[in-house]
Amino acid sequence: MVNYLVRRIFTSILVLFGVSVLVFSVIHLVPGDVTMAILGRQKVSPEKVAELRAQLGLNDPLYVQYGRYLNKALHGDLGVSIRNYLPVSKSIAEQMPSTFALAMSALALALSIGGILGLLAALRHGTWFDTLVMGLSVSGLSIPTFWMGLLLILLFSVKLGLFPSISNGSSPAELFLPALTLGLPEAAVVARMVRASMLDVLSKEYIITARAKGLPERLVILKHALRNALIPVVTFVGLQMAYLLGGATIVETMFARQGIGRLAVQSIFNRDYPMVQGVVLVTATIYVLINTLTDITYVFLNPKIRLK
């Protein structure tokens, strides 16, 4: 157990090290000279180029640059934007709550919609309802996020006038459409998982036992089957943060919302490399941490692994 924990944490540190190297390399992998890429075709004096090189710290040997980058990053300093000269970490900290609110509401919608549909589909296995839910699920997986967002805007915003199509705030009305856009494809995955997991659990012997001893069907389902069926779903939630953080890029761009996803896209257009590096580093780090925590929680939840 302790062995496993140590190994798992060690792996994560190795991965985070790799992430930092990769993110650091971004600026050096740009074809040609990065200062030219940043300054573009505008006529600039050699002094200006030299100034930019110094600002980006490009004059030192690579390992010195990396060491400095890592040291600063560990102290929360992700550099300064080369467009608006604001600290990258400050910009990210400002945009993060908006993305977080979006991801969490999307997750809540996905779990409730997907969970209920998946459960009902499993209980009505083989009926038209099951087929319908599975059909909706395949469609949900195939639908481009941005297209669904548009259809939702056309329906709820243009046609019915219920929700704003541009929504920057975190009030329920402003969050509803973006969260639904991000959450529905996720709901499709959750529905599939809950259904498969429920079907699996329902064929287990302890369910037969529970029924045989005369428990009401409601208790069999809720207390015995659903609880066990949800274990794989819970671990899955952690992994889904990847999708939510990635999808936020599109949803935020679409609804002109604040957030780190939109910040990343805009910084790519602006060739604001320190900002891109910062967003990518922070997002990947969050993701690695969530995955590590999920794995560790899973070990605590699952006695079979714990006892080994």
Added chain:
Amino acid sequence: MISELSPALIQSNSPGIRVLKQILRNRSAQMGGILLLILIFFSYAAPLFTDKDPNKTEPSLALKPPSLEFPMGTDGIGRDNFTRFLYGGRLSLRVGLIGITIGALIGITLGLISGYFGGWLDSFVSWFTDVLMAFPDILLALAIIAILGPGITNAMLAIGIAFVPSFMRLTRSSVLSLREMTYIEAARSLGSSDARILIRHILPNSIRTLLVLITLGIGSSILAGAALNFLGLGAQPPTPEWGAMLNAGMKFVRQAWWLTVFPGAGIFLAVLSINLIGDAISDAVAGTSITPDKKQHPFTAQ
């Protein structure tokens, strides 16, 4: 001659055909296949259905709703949306196919090598894929585009690289289980080279699992491509492409629904058709039938 006797080949013949037959009989695979063929036919035979130029602007005809003359209406600068839809499909489908090909080629090669040879090489490749997997979804593609700059070729490359980890992992785990098989040992003792063992014996036996990932991957790859194009990081104007058309149509979402609904439907149908086929392949490979079997779950039949 020995290879003809190897279980690999004896196994791969008849079950292969059986799997294929099962896929062809599958209702959703048939639907997906027909849908996909229609989409491919319409986009590649575009000149048969329209004699207009996808990039010809006609400001006086801007934002016309769908009519007989313009079946999908016109866009903000009077280009025929239907013509752009047909030509745009070519690029959207191609991005998906090329993206997944890049990802599969690199990923499968890495997986074969790292699973077969093991050792520090395996540790390094596995670590590297773990690192790549630490970047959520589209973010890795974004980082790559940040390096290479926006553009359709770079978008395909970015999608390809983003797919490398899944292919590498799946191939590796398949190689690990096959490596110790008796027939691999037999091939080795007969003097087959590592390359021959990998290509003639291990790869064909991994192909069934990989096939599922490849098919479903084409769908996700089309989606990812459309997403990058939608963000403006792929195809640049005036190139017609479904994701980019959707992005351009966003400006007119209140006046002209046809500019966003049709290209989006194109992406959706393309991905749906591939997912339907992929599901059927995955069911066939797993050896289970897709038709709900009530007998399997006697307690849920009520």
